[in-house]
Amino acid sequence: MINPKLKTYLGRRINEATVILSFRILLDNVINKGAHSTLTKAQIEAEFNRQHHKYGISTFRSDYVLRQSGNDENAISQRENQFFIKPNFIKGMDTPDFMEVAKCIDNYWDKLSAEQNRFLNDIQKQLENTLEIKKAFIKQMLLSIETRKKGQCFEVASFSILKVYLQNRGFELNRYSTVYSNDGGIDFTAQNAVYQVTTKLNKKKFQDDLKKVPLKYRIFVFRELSPNFDKKEFDNELILDYIGTTELIDYLNYLSERVNAERNLNKIIENILYEFRREYYVSQ
Known part of the structure; x- marks a missing residue:
């Protein structure tokens, strides 16, 4: 089961690359280390800069996670220098549910990337x-x-x-x-x-x-x-x-x-x- 709050969040944010990649990195941490796991900004930045090309965005900026914290509608929160997914966004979910969400995000961005590449190729072909x-x-x-x-x-x-x-x-x-x-x-x-x-x-x-x-x-x-x-x-x-x-x-x-x-x-x-x-x- 996907938590309703998380489902709403994904519906609004899945197409926002800088937001969803930051979330996706924290989600991987949850899958590997459990629902209460956290990451520092430096750890998020390192992973973000390893993956950002897949999402068609530039390298990490601190406000990508900072501006999400403190907003009730966002799934990411902060405690001192530790960032995490809010418990009320993943309540009632288990590892297979988290993996399903990760797959949903990956499929969306794989499809979008292919779509963008086709469009660029179509423009290029116009020159002929x-x-x-x-x-x-x-x-x-x-x-x-x-x-x-x-x-x-x-x-x-x-x-x-x-x-x-x-x-x-x-x-x-x-x-x-x-x-x-x-x-x-x-x-x-x-x-x-x-x-x-x-x-x-x-x-x-x-x-x-x-x-x-x-x-x-x-x-x-x-x-x-x-x-x-x-x-x-x-x-x-x-x-x-x-x-x-x-x-x-x-x-x-x-x-x-x-x-x-x-x-x-x-x-x-x-x-x-x-x-x-x-x-x-x-x-x-």
Whole structure:
């Protein structure tokens, strides 16, 4: 039997790599040494850094376990420098139950890793296609293709198009964070402005983003506008411009009609591939 609290925790957290790997390490310790076993942060770190590539994440940071402690909804707790799985999350379970949970986590991440690798291979193969197929693929990334993280494809594709479009004019657009990272409202950066990206821009999202990065010029990038969003909202001294899918497709069409069209579209796809490798923390 799987403890109901643990089942709820897994349902919420199994897709969060830094959280679930920390838990998985403590679970192994429970399987090997019993329900009351503990590990120090240094012991978790050593094991984390041995396994992190399987979960597509970077090396250990102390807040991966520290921020979980003290929250009733999380399964990990701390006593002095010892970390452990809370007893009320594993109450009523025995070793076969713990092994079943471990297998469930491993199967989930094996499947996710294979899925990500297939997606990266699909992007790579686009470089071998005709110009029209490349263009159709990029457009689909903007409009319809989704990964498990909603909005990931749109953000990566919009950046890749804008990067090449601006690069051809002597300007550099950068993207340092990843989708759903704590980026402080900055998705892309240019010389004099930040870009704020969303799939569906509504009034609340707009107001929230406007409060971020105080007194900084910005450009909004979106897949679509909420029906009740008034474009007059863009009449703000901090907003330089806004870019929707209509403009992004116009830029894509422009790039695909130039003499160097093949190079342009290849660059866009190469940027998409690079950004998704960063999203998945795949080493190049």
